[in-house]
Amino acid sequence: MIREQTTPRVQNLDLTREQSLALYRTMLIIRRTEEHLARAHASGQIPGACHTYVGEEAVATGVCAHLRNEDAVFSTHRGHGHALAKGVTPRQLAAELFGKATGCSFGRGGSMHLFAPEVGLMGTSGIVGPSILQATGAGYTFKLLNRNNVGVAFFGDGAVNNGAFHEGLNLAAIWELPVLFVCENNMYATEVAFAYATKNTNVAERAATYGMAALAVDGNDVLEIYHAAGEAIARARAGQGPTLLECRTYRTRAHAEGMRDAGYRTLEEIDSWKKRDPIASWKQRVLEAGLAEEAELDAIEREAKELAEDAIEFAKNSPYPDPATVMNHIYHQPITN
Numbered sequence: 479m480i481r482e483q484t485t486p487r488v489q490n491l492d493l494t495r496e497q498s499l500a501l502y503r504t505m506l507i508i509r510r511t512e513e514h515l516a517r518a519h520a521s522g523q524i525p526g527a528c529h530t531y532v533g534e535e536a537v538a539t540g541v542c543a544h545l546r547n548e549d550a551v552f553s554t555h556r557g558h559g560h561a562l563a564k565g566v567t568p569r570q571l572a573a574e575l576f577g578k579a580t581g582c583s584f585g586r587g588g589s590m591h592l593f594a595p596e597v598g599l600m601g602t603s604g605i606v607g608p609s610i611l612q613a614t615g616a617g618y619t620f621k622l623l624n625r626n627n628v629g630v631a632f633f634g635d636g637a638v639n640n641g642a643f644h645e646g647l648n649l650a651a652i653w654e655l656p657v658l659f660v661c662e663n664n665m666y667a668t669e670v671a672f673a674y675a676t677k678n679t680n681v682a683e684r685a686a687t688y689g690m691a692a693l694a695v696d697g698n699d700v701l702e703i704y705h706a707a708g709e710a711i712a713r714a715r716a717g718q719g720p721t722l723l724e725c726r727t728y729r730t731r732a733h734a735e736g737m738r739d740a741g742y743r744t745l746e747e748i749d750s751w752k753k754r755d756p757i758a759s760w761k762q763r764v765l766e767a768g769l770a771e772e773a774e775l776d777a778i779e780r781e782a783k784e785l786a787e788d789a790i791e792f793a794k795n796s797p798y799p800d801p802a803t804v805m806n807h808i809y810h811q812p813i814t815n
Contacts, residue, residue, distance in 0.1 A: 503782065514787065551564050569792045586807060630657070697727025698751075
């Protein structure tokens with residue numbers, strides 16, 4: 479049977495025009511928002527740490543494009559990109575980093591503790607590895623409730639030597655849970671090279687230990703991630719168990735804003751990865767496929783910049799949480815005598 483295509487597809491990319499532009503838009507929103515947040519942090523407007531996602535936008539974008547609000551995502555200290563790709567708005571993100579009441583965690587969480595259950599962002603954490611166990615728990619819940627949803631864990635290469643990695647993957651495998659484990663292998667855990675801390679740096683190969691499906695992909699190729707994640711999520715929804723997806727990528731900014739860029743890595747290495755920018759390369763592929771004009775992509779660029787600028791102004795003008803609400807949004811049991 480011949481299936482009629484109602485929407486033109488990108489040549490050799492197997493995506494509709496709308497899908498292709500949506501991927502481009504999400505990556506740009508993440509990039510421009512992060513750049514504005516970095517400047518706000520440098521000027522002292524953002525308290526605490528700020529770990530940006532610049533250079534890794536393709537991973538969150540390609541994975542989250544397949545997720546529903548009911549799917550649960552758990553993330554790390556570098557979670558801004560995951561939050562935006564899952565549906566948190568730039569305004570909500572910026573306000574949270576500014577410590578304002580209009581933030582996604584009501585100003586309580588800051589950069590590393592983003593929470594938006596209404597879109598399925600079930601938390602980010604500065605502790606290494608818990609996202610793996612949390613996503614496994616979400617998958618177990620979905621299976622018990624017979625729900626067609628998926629738990630997704632984003633984590634860095636530094637987490638794969640953590641006990642949580644073994645425990646989470648093993649449980650997900652033996653119980654065939656609907657979980658996608660996404661390792662963002664950016665080659666460094668803070669400033670420690672992955673090659674120094676690990677004899678075998680091929681994370682995807684570890685899945686064989688658990689009898690789990692796995693794939694290593696170019697983490698700067700949003701199309702490759704999109705297809706790999708789509709297949710893994712479809713298998714999870716069909717009851718065929720978990721997948722380990724290793725995305726080999728690179729952060730082109732410091733581990734956290736205010737820290738050094740180089741010293742533990744060379745400037746030449748950083749520059750070589752900047753030339754592999756996932757946004758620029760995707761823009762070129764879409765143009766070469768004839769799916770959009772330069773002016774259309776420029777308009778998306780302007781939109782992303784305007785959203786980022788608006789988010790910062792919104793955060794600046796938002797109120798701080800009322801001290802009287804200090805006991806809200808927490809679990810506590812009053813002490814009675």
